[in-house]
Structures are given as structure tokens and as C-alpha cells.
Amino acid sequence: MNGQLDGKAVVVTGAGRGLGEAFATHAAQAGALVVVNDIDADLAQRTTANITTHGGRAVASGHDVADPAQAAALVELCVTEFGRIDGLVNNAGLNYEAVSWHDDPDDVRKLVETNVLGVIYVGTAAARAMVDSGRGGAIVNISSGASLGQRRLATYSASKGAVASLTYSWALDMEEVGVRVNAVCPLAHTRMVWKSERSLRNCPPERTPARIAPLVLFLLADDSRGITGQLIRCNGPELHIMGQPYVKQPVLRREVWDSESVRRAFGEVFAAHLEPYGLEKRVPPTLREWTGTAPLTASGTRPSPWPLRSA
């Protein structure tokens, strides 16, 4: 035990396996009192037993984060069991791959209920309890590099983009009540990765969930006092801050934008300012012939040579 989280009570959602399990066990090793939540109650129990066997303190919760009453009960369990709540890792999540035009409404709803509503329900309940205690706290939301946009992951990407936006807004709202809010974009070899051939290529087995835990513990701990509103990515070897969307110059001004002036704005000014898009930073078609950058193929390679526009 290094004492980094000594005496702090922390809720980790989705902690029965994968990243959440690593965050919960490392938090306990660092001295935290941990609520180990997972909708799979047996797995939550397994992680809890593992912590207590090694001398840590933990309690299991089988609550479903996607249900607002259960999300509130999960936070309440932390307060009744440990007398306080100082930290939350909003980690529970699910994903699936689909070609966007075949996305199934039931899959969409289930994913949004867990990845977006679940994060909001547990986060707001935890923040309320932190405000009521007068001590504040730290929330770490688990987002994803996919929030920038990824093929076959549109709904998942959108849910993780929502988590990034929530992080910025919550950080703005909650600074005055002493709650810091940051987000982590992890990459680790878990069930979520095993399910996808493409993810497996980018994430070999040595990228274990344990490699992401020190970052999450830092953001929960007082060590990171003064750090809020940040989106931070760790994929094992690399650790970096993610840039945030901003209003790009030039901002053009007209009393009224009619169809002719919009057309001219794109033809004469914005043509060279269009942004590469998605995690793969695909160059927009109108610029491709000038930059000579072909889009990546489905297997992640770039065909070459890509013909440059002839004069």
C-alpha cells in the first residue's frame, strides 16, 4: 500500500472485470475504501473478495448504473458503508461494432443508457453527496479515443464524445463546490478488445488494464489538486492530454448569410481550412487531391501512390 488514497471512499463502476477491476484493486492497494460495482454481481463479489483477502476494504454492489434509482442506491451504499464518498470512477460501459446504416435501435438504446445516462446518473448522485459533505471530491469519467470518431463504432463514439462534453461542463459547474472532474481515454487488453479483430491489432496482451490504473489513481488523489476539465489518454506506453474542440479562425462576418455568400465562403476561404476528421484524421475529399493523402483502408493501411492533382 502506498497510501496515495488513504482513508478515501471511492466508487468504481463496472469493476467486476477489465479496467474497472484494475482501478478498484489498485485503489484499495493505495488505501481507499472501495465500492466495487458491476451489473454482474458475481464478478463484483469476486473483485471484492480479492481485495479483502489481500487486506483491503471493499463492498460489492450489483446495481445497474443505467437505472437512476439504482445509481443513487450505489452512491448511498458508499456513504452508509464508509461514512463518506470522495471519489468516483465512472467506468461501466459497453460497445459493439456495426456499419452505421445497419445500427439497431435496441442496441443503440442499451448502449446510450449505460454509457451516457449511467455516467450522468451515478455522477450527479455522487456529486450531490460530495457537495452535501462539504468536502468535495474527484470524479474520473472513462471516455475513449473513439470519441474523435471511428469507423463501425458511431454510437459508441458518440457516447464517449458525450462523456467528454459532460466532463468539461461538470468541471465548469463543480469547481465552486470543490469537485474536480477529469476523463481518461484508456487502451487496454480487455473483453472489449478481444471482441474486435481491429482492436486486437492495436492492443497486444501486454497492454494490461493495470498500466492505466496509476493515471486514474493520480486523478482521484489530492496529488492532482488544481487539475480539472482535462481529457487524458493512456494506451500503455503513451500518456498525453487530448486537445479540446475550439472555434477555428477565420470567423467570417456578414449581416446575413444567404446561399450565395455561404457558397463563396466555402469556395474562397474555407476550402483550405477544412479539418481532417475522425481518430484516423482523414483528409476531406476536396483537399485529398492536393495533399496526396489517401484515406486509410479498412485494414488501417494507406494505398500509395495517391495521385496528386495535375496542374
Ligand SMILES: NC(=O)c1ccc[n+]([C@@H]2O[C@H](COP(=O)([O-])OP(=O)(O)OC[C@H]3O[C@@H](n4cnc5c(N)ncnc54)[C@H](O)[C@@H]3O)[C@@H](O)[C@H]2O)c1
Ligand atoms: N478496453 C479498452 O481498450 C477501452 C478503450 C477505451 C475506453 N474503454 C472504456 O473503459 C471502460 C471499461 O471497459 P473494459 O474494456 O474494461 O470493458 P469490459 O467489458 O471488460 O468491462 C466492463 C464492465 O462493465 C460492466 N457493466 C456493463 N454495463 C453495466 C451497468 N449497466 N451497470 C454496471 N456495470 C455494468 C460489465 O458487466 C463489465 O464487467 C468502458 O467504459 C469502456 O468503454 C475501454
